[in-house]
Amino acid sequence: MAESPASTAGGAVPEEETRRDFLYLATGAVGTVGVLAAAWPLVHQMNPSADVLALSTTEVDLSGIEEGQSITVVWRGKPVFVRHRTAAEISAAEGAAMADLKDPQPDSERAQRPQWLILVGVCTHFGCIPLGQQGDYDGWFCPCHGSHYDTSGRIRKGPAPTNLVVPRYEFRDDTTILIG
Amino acid sequence: MSKPSVGMKMVQWFDHRLPILTFTNHALVEYPTPRNLNYWWNFGSLAGIILVLQIITGVVLAMHYTPHVDYAFNSVEHIMRDVNYGWLMRYLHANGSSAFFVVVYIHILRGLYYGSYKNPREVLWWLGIILLFLMMATAFMGYVLPWGQMSFWAATVITNLFTAFPFVGESIVNWLWGGFGVGNPTLNRFFSLHYLLPFVIVAMVFLHLWALHVFKSNNPLGIDVKGPQDEVPFHPYYTVKDLFGLGVFMVIFLAFVFYAPNFLGHPDNYIPANPMLTPAHIVPEWYFLPYYAILRAVPDLWFIDAKLAGVIAMFASILVLFIVPWLDTSKVRSATFRPIYKQIYWVLVLDVFVLGYAGSQPAEGTWLIIGRIATAYYFFHMLILLPFIGKIERPKPLPASISEPVLKGGGAAAAQPAQGRS
Amino acid sequence: MRNLGKYAALGVALGALWTAPALAAGGTAPVEAQQWSFHGVFGSFDRAEVQRGLQVYLAVCATCHSLDLVAYRNLAEIGYNEDQIKDIAAEYEVTDGPDDDGEMFQRPAKPSDYFAPPYANLKAAAAMNGGKAPPDLSLITKARAGGADYIYALLTGYTDDTGEHEIPEGLSYNPYFPGGAIGMPPPLYGDDVAYADGTAATIEQEARDVSAFLTWAAEPELEARKQLGLKVILFMLVLTVLLYATKRKVWRNLH
Numbered sequence: 074m075a076e077s078p079a080s081t082a083g084g085a086v087p088e089e090e091t092r093r094d095f096l097y098l099a100t101g102a103v104g105t106v107g108v109l110a111a112a113w114p115l116v117h118q119m120n121p122s123a124d125v126l127a128l129s130t131t132e133v134d135l136s137g138i139e140e141g142q143s144i145t146v147v148w149r150g151k152p153v154f155v156r157h158r159t160a161a162e163i164s165a166a167e168g169a170a171m172a173d174l175k176d177p178q179p180d181s182e183r184a185q186r187p188q189w190l191i192l193v194g195v196c197t198h199f200g201c202i203p204l205g206q207q208g209d210y211d212g213w214f215c216p217c218h219g220s221h222y223d224t225s226g227r228i229r230k231g232p233a234p235t236n237l238v239v240p241r242y243e244f245r246d247d248t249t250i251l252i253g
Numbered sequence: 254m255s256k257p258s259v260g261m262k263m264v265q266w267f268d269h270r271l272p273i274l275t276f277t278n279h280a281l282v283e284y285p286t287p288r289n290l291n292y293w294w295n296f297g298s299l300a301g302i303i304l305v306l307q308i309i310t311g312v313v314l315a316m317h318y319t320p321h322v323d324y325a326f327n328s329v330e331h332i333m334r335d336v337n338y339g340w341l342m343r344y345l346h347a348n349g350s351s352a353f354f355v356v357v358y359i360h361i362l363r364g365l366y367y368g369s370y371k372n373p374r375e376v377l378w379w380l381g382i383i384l385l386f387l388m389m390a391t392a393f394m395g396y397v398l399p400w401g402q403m404s405f406w407a408a409t410v411i412t413n414l415f416t417a418f419p420f421v422g423e424s425i426v427n428w429l430w431g432g433f434g435v436g437n438p439t440l441n442r443f444f445s446l447h448y449l450l451p452f453v454i455v456a457m458v459f460l461h462l463w464a465l466h467v468f469k470s471n472n473p474l475g476i477d478v479k480g481p482q483d484e485v486p487f488h489p490y491y492t493v494k495d496l497f498g499l500g501v502f503m504v505i506f507l508a509f510v511f512y513a514p515n516f517l518g519h520p521d522n523y524i525p526a527n528p529m530l531t532p533a534h535i536v537p538e539w540y541f542l543p544y545y546a547i548l549r550a551v552p553d554l555w556f557i558d559a560k561l562a563g564v565i566a567m568f569a570s571i572l573v574l575f576i577v578p579w580l581d582t583s584k585v586r587s588a589t590f591r592p593i594y595k596q597i598y599w600v601l602v603l604d605v606f607v608l609g610y611a612g613s614q615p616a617e618g619t620w621l622i623i624g625r626i627a628t629a630y631y632f633f634h635m636l637i638l639l640p641f642i643g644k645i646e647r648p649k650p651l652p653a654s655i656s657e658p659v660l661k662g663g664g665a666a667a668a669q670p671a672q673g674r675s
Numbered sequence: 676m677r678n679l680g681k682y683a684a685l686g687v688a689l690g691a692l693w694t695a696p697a698l699a700a701g702g703t704a705p706v707e708a709q710q711w712s713f714h715g716v717f718g719s720f721d722r723a724e725v726q727r728g729l730q731v732y733l734a735v736c737a738t739c740h741s742l743d744l745v746a747y748r749n750l751a752e753i754g755y756n757e758d759q760i761k762d763i764a765a766e767y768e769v770t771d772g773p774d775d776d777g778e779m780f781q782r783p784a785k786p787s788d789y790f791a792p793p794y795a796n797l798k799a800a801a802a803m804n805g806g807k808a809p810p811d812l813s814l815i816t817k818a819r820a821g822g823a824d825y826i827y828a829l830l831t832g833y834t835d836d837t838g839e840h841e842i843p844e845g846l847s848y849n850p851y852f853p854g855g856a857i858g859m860p861p862p863l864y865g866d867d868v869a870y871a872d873g874t875a876a877t878i879e880q881e882a883r884d885v886s887a888f889l890t891w892a893a894e895p896e897l898e899a900r901k902q903l904g905l906k907v908i909l910f911m912l913v914l915t916v917l918l919y920a921t922k923r924k925v926w927r928n929l930h
Contacts, residue, residue, distance in 0.1 A: 094924070096917070096920055096921055096924060097921060099917060100914070100917040100918060100920075100921045103910075103913065103914050103917055104496075104914060104918075107910060107911075107914055110910075114337070114338035114341055114342070115309065115313060117337045117338055118313055118316075118317075118336055118337050118338050118339060118342060119316065120337055122317075122331070122335040122336045122337060122339070123334070123335040123336075123337075123748075124331065124335040124746070124787075125335075127746070127748050127786070127787040128787055288929065327744070330744050330813070330814075333896065334744065334749075334895060334896070340896040340899075340900060341900070341903075344900075485929065489925050490925060490926060490929075493918070493921055493922045493925050493926075494922050494926075496918050496922075497915065497918040497919050497921070497922045500911060500914055500915030500918045500919075501915055503911050503915075504908060504911045504912060504915060507904070507907055507908055507911060508904075508908060510904070511900055511901065511903065511904025511905075511907065511908065512716060512901065512904055514900075515817060520817060520818050520819055520820050521818070523814040523817040523818035523893075524810070524814075524818045533853065
């Protein structure tokens with residue numbers, strides 16, 4: 074019944090209302106589902122692979138870290154500062170007024186146990202690694218653009234918009250934490 | 254007709270400046286195609302689709318593969334075990350390569366049967382042979398990448414063939430290797446070229462389709478289109494037929510991918526390459542077996558040593574295809590109307606299968622003799638039978654036109670012999 | 676008569692395809708086909724069998740054969756939980772480092788580690804085994820014609836009857852091994868392990884279990900592959916039937 078698509082000058086297809094047959098609709102729908110289903114693996118293969126996911130947690134032994142000492146471990150390819158804070162650092166962190174903070178957050182939310190501070194050592198401005206126990210607040214100082222973080226890793230001065238990230242971690246026992 | 258909508262006007266504005274839509278419409282929608290094409294004509298578009306599949310899966314694999322001798326094998330296993338759906342991408346790509354050759358071989362055999370290489374489609378045919386060469390180079394280099402035993406030793410055997418050339422042979426092969434044997438420089442450059450060549454193939458496919466569109470498709474009767482009554486627009490007739498053919502192909506192809514993914518491969522390629530240990534039997538992938546048989550079939554010939562003679566014979570077996578349009582002297586295109594050629598054609602097909610099997614066996618004893626006979630027959634067919642049969646054959650009478658048999662239910666009445674211009 | 680050539684060609688082709696795999700198997704004795712739970716369209720791994728196979732691998736094979744491509748965390752796929760995996764891993768030591776003094780050191784394995792190899796490197800493995808390193812087993816069922824059937828035949832196939840074979844000093848006779856003279860002495864005697872699930876550890880049982888385990892080690896994606904394959908092929912069959920009907924409908928308009 075349908076006439077074969079006629080060649081028209083200029084190639085423009087005339088806009089006609091054609092009655093869509095159920096068969097064509099069904100075939101088209103099933104075909105579309107197939108194409109989308111086939112596309113998913115192509116997209117998903119770029120997501121982190123099993124071996125990368127397996128390394129998404131890191132265990133850290135705290136027993137060697139003296140008070141006032143920090144170590145840096147690698148977690149998911151990034152540096153993580155693990156600091157055994159001094160009493161002075163803890164009281165400075167706990168005593169800060171929320172009104173003074175660009176990104177207000179009490180120290181108790183950032184450290185599960187006050188003497189241990191775990192931070193992702195990546196500046197929240199453009200990603201440089203801040204230097205420890207430097208800057209105006211005795212916390213961290215980022216040399217790239219001059220951000221100052223306090224003894225809780227909170228941004229106090231400088232261009233960084235948010236506090237240093239506290240990764241997910243838990244205490245396996247008193248001397249071992251699992252990050253991630 | 255109603256006034257064009259805003260959308261339509263935008264499309265027309267763009268198309269006026271870069272006529273992609275006009276072009277697509279002309280080439281894929283209105284494009285007049287003989288109405289009598291059978292399913293052997295599906296294999297061209299099928300080859301194009303497999304090319305796209307190989308490129309997509311290949312690009313994906315390249316995101317995870319490492320082209321260094323110390324990491325290559327394990328990176329492929331990383332893909333198989335750790336990358337999400339990596340096993341699927343790998344098996345699609347490896348089996349896709351086999352599928353590509355099956356489809357292209359059938360496509361070529363279709364051309365040989367129906368005389369698609371004849372005037373005025375000689376250049377179209379040549380472009381096809383060039384595509385075959387490019388495919389073979391791509392597949393050869395691709396097989397080296399997993400760096401298994403067969404990868405390494407097939408690369409060693411085939412690259413060593415270049416030493417057959419007198420005087421310059423050694424220099425050429427060291428240049429190819431980037432060293433004094435197949436090694437890391439070789440692997441790295443094969444990876445680069447394996448990524449590059451498929452895009453050269455895409456460009457060649459455009460030329461191939463351009464050449465096709467000049468005189469349009471041949472058809473099973475081998476006679477020229479006489480008028481619009483002999484043709485139908487490509488869309489919807491052949492788009493839907495090609496899609497159906499694709500569906501059938503996919504069912505078979507995916508059965509291999511999911512249920513027999515290593516059937517066409519060689520177990521030795523799951524052993525990491527060991528330059529100090531040669532496998533008992535070095536065999537290429539199935540699609541290279543006939544050429545491998547020819548390569549090993551030729552003995553020392555007068556002043557040419559066996560290795561060089563074998564290389565020459567192997568390349569000649571494909572190069573001879575370039576002159577088939579002139580070797581075949583028949584004025585009739587389609588084997589449907591060529592009673593003698595039709596039989597001889599199937600003998601050639603059988604010969605190629607025999608060559609393939611011979612290629613899988615060690616080159617000694619009975620199978621070496623069979624391989625030699627089959628090689629000789631192949632060239633006998635091309636160089637002797639084609640010209641001879643064309644001359645002595647009495648073809649059957651051709652129908653007057655493509656649509657005539659449909660309307661009159663036969664081809665005898667007003668038909669005249671030798672319609673196909675050549 | 677018209678189609679004789681065509682059918683002859685097809686016949687030879689199919690015959691070649693049929694016989695090629697068998698002829699490709701390099702062994703002297705033909706390998707018997709076994710029944711495996713992972714064969715066929717609906718194949719899957721028998722968890723209990725594969726776990727027993729792991730026991731055999733760890734107790735017997737791991738002394739000489741590495742399993743470099745399998746990590747302890749992969750054992751979750753065959754039914755072990757996180758704690759079990761940690762315990763299994765912790766029994767083995769892997770090399771790590773260098774430490775802050777620049778020294779390499781040994782430490783207990785973690786789930787993310789790959790199976791601890793028996794030898795530090797290939798040369799050590801060869802030196803300890805008469806000049807030839809025992810092959811890594813991660814892919815062995817894919818790297819041998821006959822797959823799991825071959826491994827099973829090999830492990831159960833040792834015999835004193837050497838036939839016409841001259842077996843050099845230090846090698847053993849196995850009719851399934853290409854050439855007959857194999858470097859590996861018979862690894863199984865029966866009761867080489869005490870199965871956790873109480874199954875009798877005969878040679879045949881151990882060989883079967885370890886062959887299944889090694890198949891999993893080589894093809895951990897097998898179950899996912901076959902399950903997805905079923906869905907995909909059924910889907911494609913439906914789509915192809917629809918496409919055929921569409922094609923017929925479109926072409927019917929022509930005449």
